[in-house]
Amino acid sequence: MKTINWSERNADFFADVHEVVRHVPRGRVTTYGAIARFLGSPSASRTVGWAMNNAHGAKIWVPAHRVVNRNGYLTGKAHFGYPERMKELLEAEDVTVRNDRVLHFDSLFWDPSEALTL
DNA sequence: AATGTGACATACC
DNA sequence: TGGTATGCCACAT
Numbered sequence: 001m002k003t004i005n006w007s008e009r010n011a012d013f014f015a016d017v018h019e020v021v022r023h024v025p026r027g028r029v030t031t032y033g034a035i036a037r038f039l040g041s042p043s044a045s046r047t048v049g050w051a052m053n054n055a056h057g058a059k060i061w062v063p064a065h066r067v068v069n070r071n072g073y074l075t076g077k078a079h080f081g082y083p084e085r086m087k088e089l090l091e092a093e094d095v096t097v098r099n100d101r102v103l104h105f106d107s108l109f110w111d112p113s114e115a116l117t118l
Numbered sequence: 119a120a121t122g123t124g125a126c127a128t129a130c131c
Numbered sequence: 132t133g134g135t136a137t138g139c140c141a142c143a144t
Contacts, residue, residue, distance in 0.1 A: 013140060032126050036139080042127090044139040049125035054141080069126065076125030 004116050013039070017051035018058050020112050024066040027093040028110035029102055031070045038112040052076055065089040072105030 004023060010016050020035050032045040032052075041047070048067075055062040056079075065086045069075045074097065077086040087097040096103040 033128090036126080041139060043137085045126040045128095046124065046138080047126085047140040050123090050139095050141065052125050055125095064125085067125075074125090079125060 001114050006116065009118060013041075013044070013047060014051040014054055017048050018055055018060070018062045020116065021052075021055070021062050021064065021067060022060065023112065023116055024063060024110055026063075027095055027108070029066050029068050029072070029090075029095065029105070029108050030110045030112060031068060033070050034109075034111050034113065035067070038116065038118075040118075049076065053079060063089075066110075068102055068105075072102040072109075074100045074102070 006019060006023070010019060016039050017035055020038060021030075024030050032048040033042075035048045036042060036044040052062075052064045052067055055064045064076065065080065067076065074086050074090075077083055077100065080086045080089070087100075090097055090102070095108060102108060
């Protein structure tokens with residue numbers, strides 16, 4: 001387990017979420033809940049989703065397609081311009097998607113709590 | 119100022 | 132097992 005330290009923690013929740021998502025490695029995925037837990041608000045997963053919706057307008061690019069729900073389903077696919085876009089972005093990173101679900105989700109899951117420190 | 123609404127996750131019947 | 136309620140946070144109304 002490699003620990004990555006980020007230089008500064010942002011003031012607002014959305015920015016924190018965006019920062020975490022930027023650390024998700026290419027070819028890996030994480031979940032709304034994992035991010036919420038990591039940021040100290042275990043039941044704010046819903047808000048994390050809202051932050052993703054907001055991510056399109058973020059100053060720095062956010063790989064929002066690497067965030068799925070806790071079962072590995074692409075519940076956010078409707079927000080990528082066209083429905084298949086999210087899947088395409090993932091498969092471009094060798095993450096296979098079938099029936100809106102990430103294959104081998106368990107082994108591809110990346111937990112920010114195990115890789116980052118606040 | 120108060121209310122409603124989400125790309126979720128859990129707890130509790 | 133499956134439906135309903137609720138926490139959470141920012142934003143629009």
